[in-house]
Amino acid sequence: MRLGITTVLAAALAAAAGATETTPEAAAYFNKGVELYNAGKFDEAIAQFEQSIAADPKLVEADEWIATIYLRQGKNVAAVERYQKLLARKPSTAARVSLGLAYLQTGDNAAALKTLREAVALDPQNKVGWNNLSMACLRSGDNAGARDAAEKALALDVGYAPAYVNLGNCYLAQNQPADAITAFDKALALDGAPLDAYYGLGEAYAYAGDNKQAGDNYLLYLKKGGGDQSRRGRAVGWLWDHGRGAEIP
Numbered sequence: 120m121r122l123g124i125t126t127v128l129a130a131a132l133a134a135a136a137g138a139t140e141t142t143p144e145a146a147a148y149f150n151k152g153v154e155l156y157n158a159g160k161f162d163e164a165i166a167q168f169e170q171s172i173a174a175d176p177k178l179v180e181a182d183e184w185i186a187t188i189y190l191r192q193g194k195n196v197a198a199v200e201r202y203q204k205l206l207a208r209k210p211s212t213a214a215r216v217s218l219g220l221a222y223l224q225t226g227d228n229a230a231a232l233k234t235l236r237e238a239v240a241l242d243p244q245n246k247v248g249w250n251n252l253s254m255a256c257l258r259s260g261d262n263a264g265a266r267d268a269a270e271k272a273l274a275l276d277v278g279y280a281p282a283y284v285n286l287g288n289c290y291l292a293q294n295q296p297a298d299a300i301t302a303f304d305k306a307l308a309l310d311g312a313p314l315d316a317y318y319g320l321g322e323a324y325a326y327a328g329d330n331k332q333a334g335d336n337y338l339l340y341l342k343k344g345g346g347d348q349s350r351r352g353r354a355v356g357w358l359w360d361h362g363r364g365a366e367i368p
Contacts (some may be wrong), residue, residue, distance in 0.1 A: 141171075141174075141175045141177070141178050142174060142175050144174045144175075145171045145172075145174035145175035145178050146171075148167050148168070148170040148171035148174060149167070149168065149171040149178065149180070149181055151167045152164045152165070152166075152167035152168040152171065152181070152184060153184075155167060156184065156188065161188045161191070161192055164184070164188060165185050165188055165189075168181040168182075168184050168185050169181075169185070179205060179208050179209045182201060182204060182205045182208070183205055183214065185201055186198050186201035186202045186205055186214070186217065186221075187217065189201055189221075190217060190220065190221055190224075193224070195221050195224040195225045196225055198217075198218075198221040198224075199218065199221045199222060199225060202214055202217055202218035202221055203218065206218065212238050212241050212242040212245055212248065215234055215235075215237060215238040215241070215248075216235065216238045216245060216247050216248040216251055218234050219231045219232075219234035219235035219238060219248070219251050219252070219255065220251050220254075222234055223251065223254060223255050223258065228255055228258050228259045229259075231251075231255040231258075232252070232255045232256070232259060235248060235251050235252040235255055236252065238252075239252055239268075239271075243271075244275060246272040246275040246276050246279055246282070247272075249268045249269070249271040249272035249275070249282070250268070250269065250272040250279070250281050250282045250285060252264075252268040253265045253266075253268035253269040253272065253282065253285040253286075253289070254285060256268055257285065257288055257289060257292065262289055262292045262293055265285065265288075265289045265292075266286065266289040266290075266293075268285075269282045269283075269285040269286040269289060270286065272285075273286070278309055279309075280305075280306045280307075280309040280310070280311050280312040280313065280316070281306075281311075281313055283302045283303065283305045283306035283309070283312075283316070284302070284303065284306045284312070284313050284315050284316050284319060286302040287299040287300075287301075287302035287303040287306065287316070287319045287323070288319060290302060290323075291319065291322055291323060291326070294326075296323040296324070296326040296327040297323075297327065299319065299322075299323040300320060300323045300324065300327070302319075303316045303317075303319040303320045303323065304320070307320075314340055314343050314344065314345040314346075315340075315345065315347070315350070317336045317337075317339040317340040317343065317345065318336070318337070318340040318345055318347075318350050318354065320332070320333075320336035321333050321334075321336040321337035321340060321354060321357070324336060325357065330361055333357070333361075334357070334358055334361060334363045334366075337354035337357055337358055338354075338358065338363070338366055338367070338368075340354055341354055341355070341367060341368055342368045355367055
């Protein structure tokens with residue numbers, strides 16, 4: 120039988136749409152895992168996917184879901200291990216792109232760069248791969264490489280908001296706040312813009328000396344739930360230093 124798949128929230132899990140033939144028992148566990156994932160019950164979902172693998176060790180789609188959940192939860196070492204296992208069993212560009220991001224989030228920039236460069240070499244049309252490579256280059260101090268990768272992502276999809284954020288960060292690293300502001304504004308004009316665009320605007324306006332706009336955007340980052348602790352700390356500190364601490368949510 121084929122697995123029945125409900126609507127999912129993460130594009131990285133698209134492989135399940137054409138899932139492999141499996142047993143009724145494994146399919147039942149798998150589909151329950153999808154249901155729990157969509158309900159935000161990630162640990163319970165993982166347990167169901169593990170049960171599906173126990174019932175059918177060939178069900179590689181369950182490994183893909185587990186790896187992606189770990190990445191979403193910030194369990195990056197576990198995500199790396201699971202994506203490595205997945206790639207050994209079923210090589211794919213999508214898994215390689217996600218493994219690169221997991222490496223990046225563990226702080227292993229060298230492994231992230233190697234993995235993401237392999238991914239975009241295999242699939243030059245993968246905008247997420249180019250975007251993740253842009254982040255890896257930026258964190259490694261390769262601003263030119265980061266900008267090139269972000270621009271390649273945008274050449275593939277001019278409406279891809281995360282790439283505008285990375286492009287804005289490249290401009291900031293090159294001390295070009297006006298260009299950074301333009302890039303972050305473009306991101307925020309699109310659906311799915313990361314909250315980091317507000318933080319980026321705060322940084323760019325602060326660099327440009329526009330304290331009113333800097334404070335307004337730092338506050339938006341905080342109020343909308345920006346989760347990066349170092350960025351939240353930077354925003355809070357700046358607001359207190361500039362007399363706007365009472366506005367902090």
